[in-house]
Amino acid sequence: MLTAPTLLAAIPFPAIDPVAFSVGPIAVHWYGMAYVAGILIGWYYARRMVSTPSIWPNGQPPMTKTHLDDFLVWVALGIVLGGRIGYILFYDFPAVAANPLRAIEIWNGGMSFHGGLVGTTIAMILFARRNGIIAWSLFDIVAAVCPIGLFFGRIANFINGELWGRISDVPWAIAFPTGGPFTRHPSQLYEAGLEGVALFLLLRLLTHHFNALKSPGLVTGAFISFYAVSRIFVEFFREPDAQIGYLAGNWLTMGMVLSLPMLAIGIWAMARARRSAQLREVQD
Structure with a gap:
C-alpha cells in the first residue's frame, strides 16, 4: 500500500468536465466528441x-473518394454497435441483464476495442462485397487510420477519469x-501513446x-499485431475491470x-500478404 507522502506528492488529476459543452438540455461529452473526431480525421486521412x-x-x-464518403456511415455504425455490444458481452453482461437500459448508456463509457474491431470488420466485408472492392485493401485503409481514433x-478515457491504471x-x-486514496498509473495515456501515436507512425512508415x-x-496484419502486443503490455499497468478482476493470479486480464x-x-x-506478393512476383 502506498504511503500518505506518496499520495501527497502525486500529480493532481486535471479537473476537466466530462461535458464539453451543452446546448439547452443536450450535453455533449468529450467521449462522444472523441469518436466523432477520430472518424472524421480518419476519413480525411483515408x-x-x-x-x-x-x-x-x-x-x-x-x-x-466517393466510396469512402459512403463508407463513413458503415464504419461509424460498425465501431459504435460493435464496440458497445462487445463491451456488454465481454465485460458487463450481468449488469446489463439486470438493467437492460444500461445497454444504451454509451455516454457513460463502456466500449470494447475488440468488439469495435469485429463490428468494423463485418461492415468492411459487407461494403467491399457490395461495391466490388478488394476486401484486404479496404482493411488496410481502415487499419492505417484506426490509430487516430484510438x-x-x-484521451477521452483519461478526461473521464476511467480505465485508470494499477496502484503505483x-x-x-x-x-x-x-480511484480511491491511491496514486495510479495513467494507463490511458500509455495506450494513447502506444496504440495511437506510435502505431500511427509505424503504419505511416509502412504505407508511404x-x-x-x-x-x-500487410498493413492490416501489422496493425493487429502491434495493437495486440501494445495492449498486452499496457494491461500489466492497467487496473482490470472491477466486475471481472483478474482471470488468473494477479496478472492475467x-x-x-x-x-x-x-x-x-x-x-x-x-x-x-507476403506469400501472395511472392507468388505475384513469380507469375510476373
Whole structure:
C-alpha cells in the first residue's frame, strides 16, 4: 500500500468536465466528441491515401473518394454497435441483464476495442462485397487510420477519469477522483501513446516508405499485431475491470486474453500478404 507522502506528492488529476459543452438540455461529452473526431480525421486521412496512386499496386487505388464518403456511415455504425455490444458481452453482461437500459448508456463509457474491431470488420466485408472492392485493401485503409481514433478515445478515457491504471508510486502517478486514496498509473495515456501515436507512425512508415499497401493485408496484419502486443503490455499497468478482476493470479486480464488471438491473426495476415506478393512476383 502506498504511503500518505506518496499520495501527497502525486500529480493532481486535471479537473476537466466530462461535458464539453451543452446546448439547452443536450450535453455533449468529450467521449462522444472523441469518436466523432477520430472518424472524421480518419476519413480525411483515408481520402488523402486514395488520392496518392504511387502507394498502391500498379498505381491504382482500390476505391474512390466517393466510396469512402459512403463508407463513413458503415464504419461509424460498425465501431459504435460493435464496440458497445462487445463491451456488454465481454465485460458487463450481468449488469446489463439486470438493467437492460444500461445497454444504451454509451455516454457513460463502456466500449470494447475488440468488439469495435469485429463490428468494423463485418461492415468492411459487407461494403467491399457490395461495391466490388478488394476486401484486404479496404482493411488496410481502415487499419492505417484506426490509430487516430484510438488516440482520441484514450484521451477521452483519461478526461473521464476511467480505465485508470494499477496502484503505483512512480513520479508521474496520478490520484484519480474515482480511484480511491491511491496514486495510479495513467494507463490511458500509455495506450494513447502506444496504440495511437506510435502505431500511427509505424503504419505511416509502412504505407508511404515501404510500399506495404502493394501487398494487400500487410498493413492490416501489422496493425493487429502491434495493437495486440501494445495492449498486452499496457494491461500489466492497467487496473482490470472491477466486475471481472483478474482471470488468473494477479496478472492475467480479459484484455490480454482477447488480444492473444488478435496477435495470431495479425501474424497470419502478414504471412499471407507476403506469400501472395511472392507468388505475384513469380507469375510476373
